[in-house]
Amino acid sequence: MGRAEVGTPKYLANKMKAKGLQKLRWYCQMCEKQCRDENGFKCHTMSESHQRQLLLFADSPGKFLHNFSKEFSDGYMELLRRRFGTKRTNANKVYQEYIAHKEHIHMNATRWLTLSDYVKWLGRTGQVVADETEKGWFVTYIDRSPEAMERQAKAERKEKMEKDDEERMTEFIEKQIKKARSKEGEDDEAQEKYTELKREEEQPLKLDIRLEKKFQPESILGKSALLTKRPADQPDEKVFKRPKPVPVESSRSALDEIIKQEEMKKERANRKDYWLHPNIVVKFISSSMGDKFYKQKAVVQEVIDKYRAKIKFLDSGEKCKVDQAHLETVIPALGKEVLVVNGAYRGSEALLKKLNESKYCVTIEILHGPLKGRIVENVQYEDICKIHGT
Numbered sequence: 001m002g003r004a005e006v007g008t009p010k011y012l013a014n015k016m017k018a019k020g021l022q023k024l025r026w027y028c029q030m031c032e033k034q035c036r037d038e039n040g041f042k043c044h045t046m047s048e049s050h051q052r053q054l055l056l057f058a059d060s061p062g063k064f065l066h067n068f069s070k071e072f073s074d075g076y077m078e079l080l081r082r083r084f085g086t087k088r089t090n091a092n093k094v095y096q097e098y099i100a101h102k103e104h105i106h107m108n109a110t111r112w113l114t115l116s117d118y119v120k121w122l123g124r125t126g127q128v129v130a131d132e133t134e135k136g137w138f139v140t141y142i143d144r145s146p147e148a149m150e151r152q153a154k155a156e157r158k159e160k161m162e163k164d165d166e167e168r169m170t171e172f173i174e175k176q177i178k179k180a181r182s183k184e185g186e187d188d189e190a191q192e193k194y195t196e197l198k199r200e201e202e203q204p205l206k207l208d209i210r211l212e213k214k215f216q217p218e219s220i221l222g223k224s225a226l227l228t229k230r231p232a233d234q235p236d237e238k239v240f241k242r243p244k245p246v247p248v249e250s251s252r253s254a255l256d257e258i259i260k261q262e263e264m265k266k267e268r269a270n271r272k273d274y275w276l277h278p279n280i281v282v283k284f285i286s287s288s289m290g291d292k293f294y295k296q297k298a299v300v301q302e303v304i305d306k307y308r309a310k311i312k313f314l315d316s317g318e319k320c321k322v323d324q325a326h327l328e329t330v331i332p333a334l335g336k337e338v339l340v341v342n343g344a345y346r347g348s349e350a351l352l353k354k355l356n357e358s359k360y361c362v363t364i365e366i367l368h369g370p371l372k373g374r375i376v377e378n379v380q381y382e383d384i385c386k387i388h389g390t
Contacts, residue, residue, distance in 0.1 A: 029068060029109035030057055034102075065111055072105040073118075077127065080141050091119045091130075091137040129305040131323045134288070140305075162269065169262060170370055177255055266344035274306040275341040276324050281386040282311065286326035292316075297330060299388045329385040331355070331362070337390040338364065343383045345376060350384070 004010035026035040028044060030053040035041035044050055057064050079098050080089070095115055098104055112118040119137045123130030129140040280300050287294050298311040304321065311327075312319045332338060332352060340348045345366065353375070354363035360381050366374045 027106055027108075028053075029106055030054065030064075065109075068105055069110040069112070072107065072110045073122075075104060076118075077122075077141075080128070080139065081143075084141065086141050086143055088129075088138050088140045090135065091115060091139045094139070129307070131305070131308050133323055133325055134286075159269070166262065166266060167370055173255065173259055173262065174370070180255065263344050270342070270344055270346040272342060272346075274324060275329075275382070275385075276300060276303045276306070276309045276327075277339055277341050277347070277385070278303055279388050280339055280341065281314075281330045281388050282309075282327040283330055284311070284313070284322070284326060285328050286322070288326075289320075293318075298327075329382055331381060331384070332386040332390070337367065337387050338384045339387050340364070340379070340383060341385050343379070345371070349387070350376070352384075 004014060026038065026041040027033070028035070028041075028050065031044070031050055033044060035044055076094065076098050080094050083097065084094065092115060099106075107115070107118070110118075112121065116137060119128075119130050119139060122128045122139065126142065128142060131138050278300055281297055282300060284293050284296050284298055293313060293316075296313050296315060298313045300309045301312055301319070302310040304310060307324050308321055309324065309327070310319065310321050329341065334352055334355060336352055338350055338352050340346055340350055348369060348371070349367045350364035351367055352362060353365050356362065356378075359378070361378045362381070362384065363375065363377045364379055364384065366372055366376065
């Protein structure tokens with residue numbers, strides 16, 4: 001049966017069918033031909049043109065495989081860069097948009113058998129940040145262009161300058177607090193100093209009272225001056241009152257307000273969507289690896305690309321790489337050291353002072369740095385974690 005003539009309904013129907021995507025198993029990458037059914041694909045494989053392409057492939061299979069893999073990877077990464085940028089995206093979503101183009105390089109012609117293998121390869125080569133979750137593999141494009149590197153360097157310099165300003169402000173606030181406390185202590189001591197009345201043996205008590213002569217206005221001003229009435233609203237004598245001292249509580253409340261504002265600023269700067277740190281004890285909460293590791297404690301040995309970690313289970317000693325979504329923080333006993341993994345005091349070591357189970361928060365005391373000795377209340381469970389070896 002010959003081909004339908006151009007312009008006939010049969011020709012138009014064939015074109016409409018060929019326009020959409022067909023099944024991948026009936027596509028020949030060497031010939032770049034898509035067959036519509038199994039019979040058509042069988043006829044194509046027996047054709048002379050297909051046999052010639054197979055002979056060419058047999059001469060240098062590595063060269064063709066490398067070229068197909070490179071074209072596929074370049075197209076996938078270009079779509080990821082332009083369409084999604086540096087946002088964390090599902091790898092399968094990017095792949096579905098890539099294969100929507102009819103002339104794309106098919107994955108069965110590349111060196112990777114599955115999309116998971118390709119995403120792992122991208123992660124190993126440092127082109128993307130790849131992490132596996134219950135919803136599948138997610139990728140984040142790493143922009144290494146000169147403009148992006150310059151922007152990142154500027155952001156790091158700005159963050160460092162803000163940290164320096166914060167430390168200077170923190171030291172100033174600490175000095176003001178100490179000064180206010182010392183002044184308050186001196187006032188209390190001055191008020192508490194009393195003199196004791198001592199009487200030597202049984203001697204009679206002598207009081208030396210000197211009364212001055214009263215002033216007689218009649219002799220100078222006369223009676224007429226005394227008889228003139230003063231206005232009712234004018235007082236007879238002027239009373240000078242001492243100015244009331246400014247209470248220490250008002251100055252302290254102002255300092256507390258400054259400290260609160262600084263903590264809110266640090267909270268906004270240090271609150272991140274990742275919290276993993278090396279040498280902390282975590283709990284594995286995913287049942288994907290079976291009951292053997294479910295709710296088992298492990299220590300974080302290495303943090304990979306902020307969101308993943310290499311952990312070692314404390315009981316069995318086995319190691320694996322997991323996403324932070326499969327882990328949760330561990331709260332130690334009272335009096336033990338913890339690490340602040342997120343929030344305003346991120347990265348600081350502290351001492352666990354109090355536990356509030358009703359509000360799911362704790363009270364800690366900073367151990368090191370310029371904020372040493374500061375008591376921080378209402379810290380959430382997920383913002384602190386036990387330090388390994390303490």
